[in-house]
Amino acid sequence: MEIAFYVAGTVALVATLMVITRHNPVHALLYLNVSLLAHAMLFYLLGASFAALLEIIIYAGAIMVLFIFVVMLLNLGKETAEQERKWLKPKVWMGPTVLAAVLFAEFLALVLSSGQDAYSPAVVSPRELAVALYREYLIGVELAAMLLMAAVVGAAHIGRHKKLVLHRFLREEKEKEEEKHEETVL
Amino acid sequence: MDKYLWLIPALPLGGFLILALAGKQLSRSSVALVGAGSICLSALVTFVVGGAFLAGLPANAVYTQTLWTWFEVDAFSAKITLSLDVLSLVFVFVITFIGALIHIYSTAFMEADRDYARFFASMNLFVFSMLVLVLADNLLLMYLGWEGVGLCSYLLIGFWYEQPSNGNAARKAFTVTRIGDAAMAIGLFMIFQQAGTLVISDIGTIADTIWQPNSTTVTVTALLLLAGGLGKSAQLPLQTWLPDAMAGPSPVSALIHAATMVTAGVYLVARMHAIFALSETARLVIAVIGAATLLLAGLTALTQYDIKRVLAYSTISQIGYMFLALGVGAWTAAIFHFMVHAFFKALLFLAAGAIIESLHHEHNMFKMGGLKDKMPVVFWTFLAGALSLAAVPLISAGFYSKDQILWYSWTASGGSPILWMVALSGALITAAYTTRMMILTFWGEAHTPVGHLPGRRMTLPLVVLAVFSILAGFMELPHNFGHFTLFSDLLHPVLPETAMRAEIPSEWLFQLLAALATLGGVLLGYHYYYQQPARIESLRRNAALASLHRFWFSGWGFDALYDRLLVRPFIFISKINKSDVTDRLYTGIAGATGEMYKLLSRTQSGSLRWYIMGLVVGAILILGIQIML
Amino acid sequence: MKTTVSTEVVVLLAGLLFALGIVGVIIRKNIIFMLLSVEIMLNASGLAFVAAGSRWGQPDGQVMFVFILAMAAAEVSIGLALILQIYHQHKSLDIDNLKEMNG
Incomplete structure (x- = not known):
């Protein structure tokens, strides 16, 4: 069944590549969803069935819905796609890609230098996972709960409608600029 | 009754604290009440305590009250101890009684001033410092009051600080008396080095045994103490600050001249008579x-x-x-x-x-x-x-x-x-x-x-x-x-x-x-x-007398003399000293820091893209090192 | 269905996905795309954790994935709220418009 693993890996790679190259946000989101599903497949094949489940329900389900919701809310469509198209020139993406390639090459060298290692993954059941979570990692779970709590409060606070608020230094700067502008106009 | 001695300086201090901390919030009448009231109460306590003290004059004629230990270093411990004897009683009486009258007068005199609370805060602190000076049982505490008096004179002479000349007068008073203070501090060191104590009564009892009469050490010590007294009491050659001190409000002049400050020198000499007698x-x-x-x-x-x-x-x-x-x-x-x-x-x-x-x-x-x-x-x-x-x-x-x-x-x-x-x-x-x-x-x-x-x-x-x-x-x-x-x-x-x-x-x-x-x-x-006022005119026409008049009018030319002798050379030297090598070194360090900052602040471009690039390059470097090793 | 997997292949796959995520973050102008790319990177690291857990047959890898998931959820909620706010204030999602905090 190695073939399933390689297929899923290839799908994840290609979908991810599409995510970072699409101009339209909705297209990118759909490709990301595909990539996440492929990830779920990989997890399952690695014997982590519960992780695969979470990947689908939370990632591909909840988080992606949030993204799509925001994209729809802001009505990002053709204009954004046009802007991205204008922006994404080889001149722009060449440098970062080379950098990332170098990083990956180093990673490759490090991984390959450690020697071959093949195995048959054993299934780690949700039961074992739950026991580990609520025994050794209890504090981690509590911290994660606090983090989520903070995120909810923070999101509620940040998301409120507010007028444009500038720091006073920036405001002064802006006023100065406006004055300058007026002077040049006059 | 004697145990209420601490109230005498504590009341003005309390008045000062109230006025300094909450003076802005208080109304004018309550400022006057606190400012003048604290001194009046202090005077009242002085009458009571002083009366009781005189009525039952103890055999050794000193009443001491140790409030707390100020600090201890090895065998030396400085205590906040008040000591009342007849000499300090006379001074305390004058300070509080005349001080109270001056404060009452000031409530009307300063009525129109907008810094009413600041005025009374400084006046109260002035009285407090002077009381500490005269009630101190050791020279260190006395020096605290001594310096407090100097500080308050600065604050009050320069009370109308908007006029630069008043500020200059205040600085002059502070600087000139400072010269005497420095000499006095050295005198205190000498006393401590020779007597091993700064408690005034102890010095008085052991003075005969540790100092030979008319020896050089005792003369030098006495003269150093005297220099401090000369500065505060505006005696030759440190008298030049007092006429300029008239820049302050009139009640301040009255307080400086009558109750506080200038009499400190007299008190010091009288208090340390054991040394001067030798x-x-x-x-x-x-x-x-x-x-x-x-x-x-x-x-x-x-x-x-x-x-x-x-x-x-x-x-x-x-x-x-x-x-x-x-x-x-x-x-x-x-x-x-x-x-x-x-x-x-x-x-x-x-x-x-x-x-x-x-x-x-x-x-x-x-x-x-x-x-x-x-x-x-x-x-x-x-x-x-x-x-x-x-x-x-x-x-x-x-x-x-x-x-x-x-x-x-x-x-x-x-x-x-x-x-x-x-x-x-x-x-x-x-x-x-x-x-x-x-x-x-x-x-x-x-x-x-x-x-x-x-x-x-x-x-x-x-x-x-x-x-x-x-x-x-x-x-x-x-x-x-x-x-x-x-x-x-x-x-x-x-x-x-x-x-x-x-x-x-x-x-x-x-x-x-x-x-x-x-x-x-x-x-x-x-x-x-x-x-015959006309005769004054005829006297004035006489050239020799006119120049004598000018000479006297300028206070015997002491200001001009000090200006030539001390101030100008000092300014000259400091001008030369302004651009010396040491300064260059430090300005160099400061300049280099500034340049580095400018260089580094370029990296703070505000562009998220560049920051991530930086992270990636860092990761590449770290992994690269790992591969090398 | 018994699969045999070699560790380095999974780890390399995770590394490749991570590198793609980095490229995405850097080359994109739109903040939404940057946020998506960050999600890719998070997933890639999650994959590496799960692979390591599976290699030793221990639950720890999955535990880490759960934490990453929680972190991602928190990050996305805050990030999206910020995006909404930025859009309201600047009428654009161009990251280059947000260079006010330069030194």
Whole structure:
């Protein structure tokens, strides 16, 4: 069944590549969803069935819905796609890609230098996972709960409608600029 | 009752804290209540505690109260200990009683000032510092009060800080007294090094055993202490700050001249008499400085136009008398003159302040005139103060105190005919300038219209002080008539008796001569300024006299001398020193830091893309290192 | 269905996905795309954790994935709220418009 693993890996790679190259946000989101599903497949094949489940329900389900919701809310469509198209020139993406390639090459060298290692993954059941979570990692779970709590409060606070608020230094700067502008106009 | 001693300084301190911390929130009337009330209560406590202390005068005549330990270093421990004996009681009485009157006066005088709370906060702190100074049982605590007095004088002389000249006067006062303070600090170090303690009573008891009489060490120590006293008491050669200190409000002048600050030097010398008694040279120096100062300041006062400057120079001159008395060994006479002087000088300053206020801030005496009928209360009280200052025989307190000094300046063991001659001519000059001041201010034509008259809160302290200026003298009558020595008897547990010479001339003769000198001075002033003012003009036309007048007017050119001798060379050196190598090094470091900052701040471009690039490059580098290794 | 997997292949796959995520974050102008790319990177690291857990047959890898998931959820909620706010204030999602905090 190695073939399933390689297929899923290839799908994840290609979908991810599409995510970072699409101009339209909705297209990118759909490709990301595909990539996440492929990830779920990989997890399952690695014997982590519960992780695969979470990947689908939370990632591909909840988080992606949030993204799509925001994209729809802001009505990002053709204009954004046009802007991205204008922006994404080889001149722009060449440098970062080379950098990332170098990083990956180093990673490759490090991984390959450690020697071959093949195995048959054993299934780690949700039961074992739950026991580990609520025994050794209890504090981690509590911290994660606090983090989520903070995120909810923070999101509620940040998301409120507010007028444009500038720091006073920036405001002064802006006023100065406006004055300058007026002077040049006059 | 003695256990309430701590309340005396604590009340002004409390007043200061309230006014300094919450002065802005308080209304004017409550500021006045807190500011003046704290001092009045303090005076009240002084009466009670002092009365109880005098009634049951203990055998050793000292009451000490240790509040807490200030700090301890090895075997040395400085304690916050208050010590009350008769000498400090006299000072505490003068400080709190006159201070209270001045505060009451100030509530009306400063009414229109917008920094009402700041004024009273500084005044309260001033009184507190002075009380700490006189009540301290060790020299370290005394030094704390000493410096507090210096600080408060700075704050109050520069009270109207918007005018640069006032700020300069304040800085001058602070810097000049600082010179004396530094010398005094060295003196304290020397005492501690030799005696191993700074507790005043201990020093007094062991002084004989650790110091040889007239040895160099004791002379140097005494002279260093004296230098501190000279700075605070504005004696030669550190007298230049006091006339400029007139920049402050009039109540401040009254407080500085009568109750606090300038008398600190007198107190220091009297308090450390055990050391000064061991050094003849030091005592001679004190006497000579006192005599020289009283003559010099008196002649300067003769030429001044500004009424407050006349009074300032007269203070310098009168403190000169006190130093003369201390120098010849007439300790009690000096303290007596201090007390009498405090009454009449506070009175004169407060009255002068009332006059200046009523004449729309006119300081020049030649533009006053004719106030005798227009301001009767001020006139009569001012007259009482002037009589005392001029030491008019029999009826004024000043006569009894000054006559004692004149008498001792010849007959005491440290006295000499020369000192007496100087003091006698000083008495003549004092009478002359006092008469001049009186005639110019109150007689003749009115040159400036009188504005509003001082209210009751201002006149009441004047009247009280006037009564004391006349009556305080009767606490101590000369040996040949009355021989009533209440005051010096009171002080003798603390201060030694005045040692006399072997053969003493008749005291009557001296009193006659002193009275004649005073009357001569009065007549001189009367003649030149009332009867024939034209003769002054003719004198002024004389070139030699005119230049003498200019010389005296400038305070014997001391300001110019110090400017040439000290200030300008100092500025010159500091200008040279401004661009030395060490500075270059530090400016270089600062400059390099600035440049590096500019360089690094470029990386802070605000572009998220560049930051992530930086992270990636960092990751590449770290992984690269791992591969290499 | 018995699969045999070699560790380095899974780890390399995770590394490749991570590198793609980095490229995405850097080259994109729109903040939404940057946020998506960050999600890719998070997933890639999650994959590496799960692979390591599976290699040793231990639950720890999955535990880490759960934590990453929680972190991602928190990050997305805050990030999206910020995006909304930025859009309201600047009328654009161009990251280059947000260079106010330069030194």
